[in-house]
């Protein structure tokens with residue numbers, strides 16, 4: 604039995620994650636912690652899952668790592684500096700798995716976008732989310748843009764053919780590693796993303812839709828079961844999926 608603690612347990616994702624863990628025969632929910640709770644009950648867990656807030660995740664992650672726990676981070680906003688800091692704090696055999704998106708389709712979308720990137724002159728990312736989302740751009744869009752930029756750099760491609768010289772209000776989107784990223788917030792949505800690629804005479808669009816937060820739960824459970832088998836710091840659920 605793997606003992607699991609959830610940080611952000613009363614939130615949209617945390618509450619779904621608690622229910623999913625409780626419904627799994629091989630997992631036991633031993634701690635639900637929210638913003639005003641002491642974190643000590645998490646010490647009973649083998650694995651802690653964080654679904655809190657981009658402003659809280661660094662402190663939570665350092666606390667869990669210093670407590671010797673394996674951690675699955677679902678919260679967005681984890682940057683390279685934090686990953687480097689955490690890597691230096693880990694005990695031998697301890698694991699941190701940062702997952703920008705637990706949806707299997709989203710993982711494939713990111714991978715397909717990176718595969719396609721070298722064949723197209725232009726690429727832009729449009730992420731669309733519910734209006735209560737804390738941050739923009741999404742962690743998924745950031746990760747997608749980073750993967751696309753790395754693939755383009757490896758292929759020796761420069762910037763896309765964007766002739767815009769006057770964009771005082773940022774209508775061309777934010778730039779993540781040079782890739783334009785656009786964020787839409789709209790009532791009725793959950794979590795969606797399009798990657799638009801274009802070259803001479805053709806375009807190619809990859810779209811993923813999470814229609815309900817249940818879409819993330821198989822990935823959350825997979826991460827709880829698999830994190831301990833991947834010591835060190837790992838980014839992306841693909842490490843636990845046999846994609847090749």
Ligand SMILES: NC(=O)C1=CN([C@@H]2O[C@H](COP(=O)(O)OP(=O)(O)OC[C@H]3O[C@@H](n4cnc5c(N)ncnc54)[C@H](OP(=O)(O)O)[C@@H]3O)[C@@H](O)[C@H]2O)C=CC1
Nearest residue numbers: 611613614615616637638654655659677678679703704705
């Ligand atoms: N990786 C993935 O696949 C997914 C990731 N996410 C990410 O998960 C995060 C949470 O999203 P969501 O569930 O929608 O957000 P919610 O606001 O619904 O939930 C966050 C919860 O965390 C609590 N919280 C805030 N700070 C702390 C803290 N320091 N310690 C413990 N609990 C805290 C909040 O309490 P209070 O409300 O009182 O502040 C709230 O209950 C976001 O970063 C989001 O982007 C979301 C969906 C999928």
Ligand SMILES: O=C(O)C1=N[C@H](C(=O)O)C[C@H](O)C1
Nearest residue numbers: 679703704736741742743794
């Ligand atoms: O806040 C959300 O809802 C989501 N957050 C994650 C992100 O920032 O990418 C994952 C998914 O997009 C839903």
